[in-house]
Amino acid sequence: MALRAGEQGQAPMNSLKGKVLTLDTMNPCVRRVEYAVRGPIVQRALELEQELRQGVKKPFTEVIRANIGDAQAMGQKPLTFLRQVLALCVHPDLLSSPDFPEDAKRRAERILQACGGHSLGAYSISSGIQIIRQDVARYIELRDGGIPSDPNNVFLSTGASDAIVTVLKLLVAGEGRARTGVLIPIPQYPLYSAALAELDAVQVDYYLDEERAWALDVAELRRVLRQARDRCCPRALCVINPGNPTGQVQTRECIEAVIRFAFEERLFLLADEVYQDNVYAEGSQFHSFKKVLTEMGPPYAAQQELASFHSISKGFMGECGFRSGYVEVVNMDAAVQQQMLKLMSVRLCPPVPGQALLDLVVSPPGPSDPSFAQFQAELGLAPDMFFCMRLLEETGICVVPGSGFGQLEGTYHFRMTILPPMEKLRPLLEKLSQFHAKFTREYS
C-alpha cells in the first residue's frame, strides 16, 4: 500500500454521513420482490413459537407449519437407502462396514468414482456429474415411455428454483415496450413473480379457472397475451403442472393446446413439473410436456423450445435441505445452451451431495437389489403388492394382489389360478409355502 504525502491522518471530510445503501438507493427491482412463502406470516409464526416456548398462553399449543412443502420438517422419515448411500459417499471408511447393504456400497463407489478426487468435497463440472446426468436422462426416457433424452440437455441445479431463474435470466432483454414479458399462472408459486421482479421482466398474469378445479384455459392465455403486447414483448410462458398451489393436474388435451398456443405465439415454454410424483385425484395422470410435445410430431416436436424442471425436494423423498434439481431443455438453440452453461459455471457447480441424492432418486434399487424390499416398504407400497412383487422376484411365481379386487381394510390377500398342471403345481405350492414363511420372518 503506497501512502502519498498528506494522505495519512487526514481528517474525514464529514464525520456524520448517511448510509451508502438504503431503501432509497438500493436496487429497486429487489425492493419489488415479494415472497409470501417466507413472508410476514412466517416471521410471525417464528415469534409465536418463541412465545409458546416462553409459556405465553395462546388459543393453541403449537404452530403447525403448512406454509411450505417441507416433508421432513413435518416428520416424514428420509428413505434409508438414500441416506445409506450418501453416508457412504460422505465417509468412505464406512465402505468396509458390514452394516451397509452391498448395493448401497456399489452405488456409493460408483458415485465417488465419478467425483473429482473420489470425494464429494471436490467441485463437479458445472452442469453436474456426467454419470448422474446420464441416469437422469434414462429416468426421463423411462417416464416418457422410451422417448429419447440426451444427457447433454440435462443440467443439474441447486434445487429447481435455481434452474428456473437461470432460464428466465436468459430470456430477459429489451427496453420499454420491448422488454421481455413472461406469462405466469395466478395463483402461482411466488418464485416466478419474485424472479421476474428481480430481473425487471414484465409479469403477465393468466388466471386459472377455480370453477373448473383451477384448470388452465387457453382462451385466457390468448386474452392476456393480446393485452400484454401493448406494454411488453411476451416471450415465455410458464406452466406449473401439477399445479402449485392448486394441485391441479393438466389433461393431455390441455397440454397439447398449450403447446400449440406457445408455438403459434412464439413463446418459450417453461414447464415446472416438480410435483410430477404427487398426483392423487382418481383418474388423474401426469403427462410430461416433453412427452406430449414429442408425440405431437411436426412442426411442434422439432421446433417448440421447452425447459422442464424437476427437484428432489418434492415427491416421495422430500430432500429439500440438500437443494438439488435439474432442468432438461428441448429444442434450445445450441449457442444459447452454451451461454446457459457459461452462466451456470459462474456459480461453479450445484452442491455435490444433492447431486448424489438425485442420482438415487432417479435410479432407485431394482427388484434384484438387496435394498429393494426395504425401499419399497418405506414408500408405503401396499403390503399385498409388496408380497406379490417379492414372490415374483424370488420364485418366479406370478400372482395378483388382493387390492386389485377389493378387500376389507387391514386384511391382505392374493389371487392365484390353479391352472398349471399338477407336476408344476406341487413344487409351486411348496415354493410358495417356503416363501411365505421366509417373508413373514423377514418383515414381521
Add this chain to the structure above:
Amino acid sequence: MALRAGEQGQAPMNSLKGKVLTLDTMNPCVRRVEYAVRGPIVQRALELEQELRQGVKKPFTEVIRANIGDAQAMGQKPLTFLRQVLALCVHPDLLSSPDFPEDAKRRAERILQACGGHSLGAYSISSGIQIIRQDVARYIELRDGGIPSDPNNVFLSTGASDAIVTVLKLLVAGEGRARTGVLIPIPQYPLYSAALAELDAVQVDYYLDEERAWALDVAELRRVLRQARDRCCPRALCVINPGNPTGQVQTRECIEAVIRFAFEERLFLLADEVYQDNVYAEGSQFHSFKKVLTEMGPPYAAQQELASFHSISKGFMGECGFRSGYVEVVNMDAAVQQQMLKLMSVRLCPPVPGQALLDLVVSPPGPSDPSFAQFQAELGLAPDMFFCMRLLEETGICVVPGSGFGQLEGTYHFRMTILPPMEKLRPLLEKLSQFHAKFTREYS
C-alpha cells in the same frame, strides 16, 4: 382446458420458424459474462483428457488441473472428523455405532436437533440454522480478538459466490451515468466481472501493483474513481484479501487506508476474505477488515458499511463440493438487511449439509475432545508441536517443541527445563515417561 370452436386442429400459421431464444434475442448482459476459470481452456482440458484415455499420443500423459482451487480433486483427503459428523447427520442410525467417537456423535446430535424434523433433508430458515450462525459469530469473535459479532448479521450462503452476488445485487441501481459502478481489483477472481456483467453494473478496474508483489495502492483507487465518475455512480469497492489470484496479503496500514478511502468516497466495502487461512509468506499476517475497521474507532467503526465473505471451499478443509459459505455484514442499514434476507428467502435456504460442515469448520474439536488428536494430526501440525500440545492437555506439563529451536529434518525434539524442585520433578518425569509410551502406542 377449454377448447373454443375452431381452435382444435387449426393448422399452425407458419411451420418453419426460427428459435424464440437465440444469441441475438437473449439477455445481452448474460452474453457479456465471461468466466475464465471454467472457460475454453478448461473445455479443451476435458477434451484432452478424453483423448488421452482413448490412447492419443501427447507430449504429456495427464492433464494437471491447476485452474481452480479444488483441493480434494487434487488428492487432498477430507478431514475425518468433518466427514464422521456429517455421515452421522446424514444417516442417524450410525449414532449407535461404536465406530464413531463420542464427540462426533454429540456434534451430530446438536446439529440434527437444530434441523427441521431433526433431518438435513428439511429446509432451514433462509439465513441459515440459528446455532450455526451463532457458532460462526463466535468464530469471528475469536479470530478478531474478541470484537463482538452478532449472529443476526451473519447469513449463510451457497458458497461465498452466492453471498457476493447477493450483496452486489442490492447495490445495483440507476440508469445511464447514474448506474452503479463497482471498483474491482485487476487481476481479480472473475466472479466479480461475471456478476457485474450479469447485473448490468459498471465495472471499474483498479490495478494491483505487480512491482510491489501485487499490493493495493490507494492512489490508484483514487485515480480510477475520479475517472469513473464521468460514466457511472461508483458505490462499492471490492477488495480480495488475501488476493485471488495474487496471494498478496494486505498490511494493516493498507487496510486502514482502504477503509478511510471508502469512508470518504462513500463506497460500500465488500471484503472477499475466503483465503484468510491461506497465508504463507514469512512475516505476513491476515487482518480482517472487520477487525481493522472496529479498531479504527469513530467515525469509521460505527458508520462504514462492510460485507465480509468466507467459505468452506478454501482453507484447510477445501470442501468445495458442498457449496457453503457466509457473509457478515457490518453497519448495514437495518431495512436493507431485511431486503437482503427477503432476497435470500426466494432461494429458500443454503444447502443444509454444507451448513453442517461450516459449523464444524468454525468450531473444530477442542483439546479435551476425543477427536482432537487425529484432527490436529490431519492438519499437518508438526509432530513435535502435536506431542507437546497433547502432553500439556493430558498431564499439565508444559514444554517447548524442538521446531522452535531448529532441528535436523525428520527428527523431533522438545525442550524442558529441570528447574522444578525434586519432589515435583520426579512425578513429572514419571508422567512424562508414561505419556510418551502411550503417545507412541497411539500414533504409530
